Every structure is written in structure tokens, then in C-alpha cells.
Amino acid sequence: MQTLYSMQRSGNSYKVRLALAQLGVQYRLVEVDILKGESHTPEFLTKNPNGQVPLLEVAPGRHIAESNAILWYVAGGTPLAPDDRIDRAEALQWMFFEQHSLEPNLGAAYFWLVLVKGGRDLQRHAFEDWMEEGYRSLRVMENHLKHNDFFAAGRYTIADIALYAYTHLAHHSDYDLGTFPAIRKWLDRVAEQPGHIAMDWQPSALEAAQ
Ligand SMILES: N[C@@H](CCC(=O)N[C@@H](CS)C(=O)NCC(=O)O)C(=O)O
Incomplete structure (x- = not known):
């Protein structure tokens, strides 16, 4: 199952939660409090050197950052991502x-x-x-x-x-x-x-x- 690192009150993270919900995709959610520096811990920086959420682990050890890139990943092959x-x-x-x-x-x-x-x-x-x-x-x-x-x-x-x-x-x-x-x-x-x-x-x- 994919893991989404997200902050509930982040608009960029919300984009991904919204797309995953509309596509009916199940995922594991990890809340990252950027206001407490949780996106800049050494552990998080190994996942996203840019220190930001949202971040989606799509396969063991493989992470995609940037909300709009994640949207293309999760919606690929569905009507939400235009093919033409x-x-x-x-x-x-x-x-x-x-x-x-x-x-x-x-x-x-x-x-x-x-x-x-x-x-x-x-x-x-x-x-x-x-x-x-x-x-x-x-x-x-x-x-x-x-x-x-x-x-x-x-x-x-x-x-x-x-x-x-x-x-x-x-x-x-x-x-x-x-x-x-x-x-x-x-x-x-x-x-x-x-x-x-x-x-x-x-x-x-x-x-x-x-
Ligand atoms: N361009 C990025 C922006 C992501 C971004 O700004 N994330 C904020 C939360 S909304 C963040 O993690 N900030 C922590 C930091 O920059 O240290 C995207 O679209 O995902």
C-alpha cells in the first residue's frame, strides 16, 4: 500500500488526498507537522531532500514529491489525467x-x-x-x-x-x-x-x- 506523507492543513497535501479519495485508492497516511520541523528531520530528508510535503512512497524506497507530479502519478490512466x-x-x-x-x-x-x-x-x-x-x-x-x-x-x-x-x-x-x-x-x-x-x-x- 502506498504511503502519503501529508499535513492535514496543507493545501498541497489536500490536492493528493482529494485525488486519491476520488479515485478510491487506499493508502497509509502519515501526518508530518511542518511547523514543528518534521519535514526537515534527517530521516525525512532521505525521502525528500527538499524537506516538503506532500510526498508519496510509490514503491519501497521510491518517493515522489511535488503535489502536481504526484497528481499525474496517482491519476495516470484515469479520466482525471487527460491522455489526448x-x-x-x-x-x-x-x-x-x-x-x-x-x-x-x-x-x-x-x-x-x-x-x-x-x-x-x-x-x-x-x-x-x-x-x-x-x-x-x-x-x-x-x-x-x-x-x-x-x-x-x-x-x-x-x-x-x-x-x-x-x-x-x-x-x-x-x-x-x-x-x-x-x-x-x-x-x-x-x-x-x-x-x-x-x-x-x-x-x-x-x-x-x-
Ligand atoms: N511545490 C511544492 C510545494 C510544497 C510545499 O510548499 N509544501 C509545504 C506545505 S504546503 C511544506 O512542506 N513546507 C515545509 C518547508 O518548506 O520547509 C508542491 O506543490 O508540492
Whole structure:
């Protein structure tokens, strides 16, 4: 059985838990508290030298890092991962956009404003940039969603899962989605997909390992 190293309140980890749940894949879950430095222990660094979650052990001693790479691994061969050449490139386009434009702003704001005590004061200098660039990314998504129900391949795919993780948390870190009606409708569409789970969902106690 695959082992997922994850932090419950990490949006990047949630992407993987969401895909695994929707695909009905059983896995062992190991909670890693990054705020306590648990992703930088010598043992963890042998698994992921970059010291981050999520991390998936796919075979004994073989680990895949980077949430979006893990999504391609777990969803490979299923309708969630487009196979057609153009559809696949479209999905990749949006997943790179997620990592370069959305996550560094909405993800950073969520981490420092929600997860780190006193983070707002510590990161006051960065906050304005996160807001400006975060809103710019949301406008790009809004414009796409005015004419499309999903991001790639004309259907729900791992590109939607990648973009959903931090967008659905935006309101917790001061972003106002009031002027983004197409994004709000898309968030509802994603939440209505079969097998959808919320971020606080955990696999059953029997499968989870602490
Ligand atoms: N690009 C990576 C980012 C992963 C990431 O930032 N993980 C955070 C939790 S959301 C982490 O483990 N931070 C600990 C650290 O960087 O020391 C991905 O998409 O998986």
C-alpha cells in the first residue's frame, strides 16, 4: 500500500488526498507537522531532500514529491489525467500556472495568515505583493471560467484539483471572491464531483498511521 506523507492543513497535501479519495485508492497516511520541523528531520530528508510535503512512497524506497507530479502519478490512466496530447498540455499549462502564479501568493498568504501564529506581523512587507499578484491570478482564472466549466480538456481533471486547493481557502487569508462569480460557481462544481472530500477529511483510523 502506498504511503502519503501529508499535513492535514496543507493545501498541497489536500490536492493528493482529494485525488486519491476520488479515485478510491487506499493508502497509509502519515501526518508530518511542518511547523514543528518534521519535514526537515534527517530521516525525512532521505525521502525528500527538499524537506516538503506532500510526498508519496510509490514503491519501497521510491518517493515522489511535488503535489502536481504526484497528481499525474496517482491519476495516470484515469479520466482525471487527460491522455489526448492537446488536453494533456492544457492540463499541464494550468498546473504550471498554479505553481508559478497562484500557489506562491494564495498559498503563502494562507500559510502565514492562517497557520503561523503572528504570521501577519512577521510578513507585513510581503502581504501587499501576495494580494496584488494573487488577485491577478484570480482574474486570469475568472476570465477562463467565464467561457469554460473546467480548466482543461472540457471536463473535471487534476488541473481543477490543483487549482481548487488554495482557491477554496482564499477567503481565509483576506481574498474576497465577491467579484469572481465564475470562480465561485466553479468551486461549487468541483465540490459536487463524485467522491469529493473536504480538507479536514481523513482516511479511516485503521489505514492512518501516526
Ligand atoms: N511545490 C511544492 C510545494 C510544497 C510545499 O510548499 N509544501 C509545504 C506545505 S504546503 C511544506 O512542506 N513546507 C515545509 C518547508 O518548506 O520547509 C508542491 O506543490 O508540492
